[in-house]
Amino acid sequence: MSVDAATVRRIAHLARIAVEDGEVEHLRGEINAILDFVAQLSEVDVEGVEPMTSVTPMAMKKRIDEVADGGYPETIVANAPASENGYFLVPKVVE
Amino acid sequence: MNAHAKPSKLIKGADGDWEVVIGMEIHAQVTSRSKLFSGASTAFGGAPNSHVSLVDAAMPGMLPVINEECVRQAVRTGLGLKAAINLKSVFDRKNYFYPDLPQGYQISQYKSPIVGEGKVVVDLPDGESVTVGIERVHLEQDAGKLLHDQHPTMSYVDLNRSGVALMEIVSRPDLRSAEDAKAFVSKLRSILRYLGTCDGDMEKGSLRADVNVSVRRPGAPFGTRCEIKNVNSIRFIGQAIDYESRRQIETLEEGGTIEQETRLFDPNKGETRSMRSKEEAHDYRYFPDPDLLPLELTQDFVDELKKGLPELPDQKKARLIADMGLSAYDADVLVAERETADFFEAVARGRDPKIAANWVINELAGRLNREGHSIADSPVSAGQLGAILDLMGEGTISGKIAKDLFEIVWTEGGDPRAIVEQRGMKQVTDLGAIAAVVDGIVAANPDKAAQAKEKPAVLGWFVGQVMKSSGGKANPKAVNDLLKQKLGL
Numbered sequence: 123m124s125v126d127a128a129t130v131r132r133i134a135h136l137a138r139i140a141v142e143d144g145e146v147e148h149l150r151g152e153i154n155a156i157l158d159f160v161a162q163l164s165e166v167d168v169e170g171v172e173p174m175t176s177v178t179p180m181a182m183k184k185r186i187d188e189v190a191d192g193g194y195p196e197t198i199v200a201n202a203p204a205s206e207n208g209y210f211l212v213p214k215v216v217e
Numbered sequence: 218m219n220a221h222a223k224p225s226k227l228i229k230g231a232d233g234d235w236e237v238v239i240g241m242e243i244h245a246q247v248t249s250r251s252k253l254f255s256g257a258s259t260a261f262g263g264a265p266n267s268h269v270s271l272v273d274a275a276m277p278g279m280l281p282v283i284n285e286e287c288v289r290q291a292v293r294t295g296l297g298l299k300a301a302i303n304l305k306s307v308f309d310r311k312n313y314f315y316p317d318l319p320q321g322y323q324i325s326q327y328k329s330p331i332v333g334e335g336k337v338v339v340d341l342p343d344g345e346s347v348t349v350g351i352e353r354v355h356l357e358q359d360a361g362k363l364l365h366d367q368h369p370t371m372s373y374v375d376l377n378r379s380g381v382a383l384m385e386i387v388s389r390p391d392l393r394s395a396e397d398a399k400a401f402v403s404k405l406r407s408i409l410r411y412l413g414t415c416d417g418d419m420e421k422g423s424l425r426a427d428v429n430v431s432v433r434r435p436g437a438p439f440g441t442r443c444e445i446k447n448v449n450s451i452r453f454i455g456q457a458i459d460y461e462s463r464r465q466i467e468t469l470e471e472g473g474t475i476e477q478e479t480r481l482f483d484p485n486k487g488e489t490r491s492m493r494s495k496e497e498a499h500d501y502r503y504f505p506d507p508d509l510l511p512l513e514l515t516q517d518f519v520d521e522l523k524k525g526l527p528e529l530p531d532q533k534k535a536r537l538i539a540d541m542g543l544s545a546y547d548a549d550v551l552v553a554e555r556e557t558a559d560f561f562e563a564v565a566r567g568r569d570p571k572i573a574a575n576w577v578i579n580e581l582a583g584r585l586n587r588e589g590h591s592i593a594d595s596p597v598s599a600g601q602l603g604a605i606l607d608l609m610g611e612g613t614i615s616g617k618i619a620k621d622l623f624e625i626v627w628t629e630g631g632d633p634r635a636i637v638e639q640r641g642m643k644q645v646t647d648l649g650a651i652a653a654v655v656d657g658i659v660a661a662n663p664d665k666a667a668q669a670k671e672k673p674a675v676l677g678w679f680v681g682q683v684m685k686s687s688g689g690k691a692n693p694k695a696v697n698d699l700l701k702q703k704l705g706l
Binding site for chain 2: 138180207209
């Protein structure tokens, strides 16, 4: 598996990372190197092997249904670059 | 299922008939106190960002922990839709950027949903029924809310809804008209409300639909579909489908092609329009959420929930028809809303079900509708209505007086039996008392009495006079009998 320059631009756009034209070729090489490295895993025969989801067998922890959090709007917006009346403020996005 | 529409459902085009094919994705807010992966409140409204935990705001290092009640609700919903429950399901990240989604991904279920295939039987107004396949139901997070009209250049973001649990219920493309689609959503809403897994409040956004519409010539393969996003009322669903199917037919008849795209329904203009900006974002790069283990359930857990399911609309309707002798129409009206069905059953307990149905549907529901009340805040309780029916059934009051009594209880409240006592509304069954009134009226109208022999209609006039002078309280049958005797008829 290898990616071309268009795919690099697409991945960058989906991740909302600005990539200069001059960087594309370098990034293409890096991404392909990562993919080649990971591709070694496909040499292993995993036919019939259950995917391992945790190192020690355990069940997912669950919480009981009660309100035990929230109620601190000033903390929520404390680090926002802009906020007003308890809301986050972002550049206008409208369909 | 790839059933074909009945001819009556086809749409006439310029050169021949077209068939509309509709499938839906319904987003139903799970009824729970706290969110799917955090302990913040799900309550509607609230000051901005007050029902938000650090998890919901996606602060660094926060980890999701699943709410067990949301899992139970999803399983109950699956059971209510006669669906397969998957004992192992997986949460995935659906990646996209939008200001209402602080994580940069929505936690959802992609390849392994909690609920598999099921079905909903939808009864249509013409008496036909359609079985609509359910493809899957999965659990996912709701996003926050954006306000665009509060500031000239900025949008406000409120994360109170961020992380609230939703069930996405996906139907098969088994619907063939706007009417089918509306009936399907109504039925689904009714089932969810019976189950108590979603309050179905469309005004508050607890239930909204993405509607997939395509058209084809009858018998042809499926056409290209367009998805109308986020339609939030049953009426709008109908309007959106009508508009979109006509638009597609016109495009095709003019030699155009339908592009697969996402569209938005504008309720003010009654039309759908393209949302091109969302197009390229359709690469969500799903992958299993490494913060969450697979969700594993035991069969015992599922069986226990199954035992606790309430009677659902289909079962209740069948019982009202079979055991109580109601008509299919009356049963349909009564079971559509759980509150109405409960009210009816409380009134019917130990009484004649048909009379109870008649009063609940005609007197009570009619009046509630006219005055904009829901049955939950009915001024006349089931106990009060039951007492009115008892007074009528035992002959204490006549049917006419019962309606007057209903009116008094509606406006003033109170115990019907006490009201009848206090206001002297009892039906007079004492033959002597009625006979005295009859004698008086016949004696006062000798000419009419003479006519009665030739003109039977005059008897009605006498009945009316006697009823009037008794304030409607005389037993009508006794009046009739006594008059006939007195007038020699």
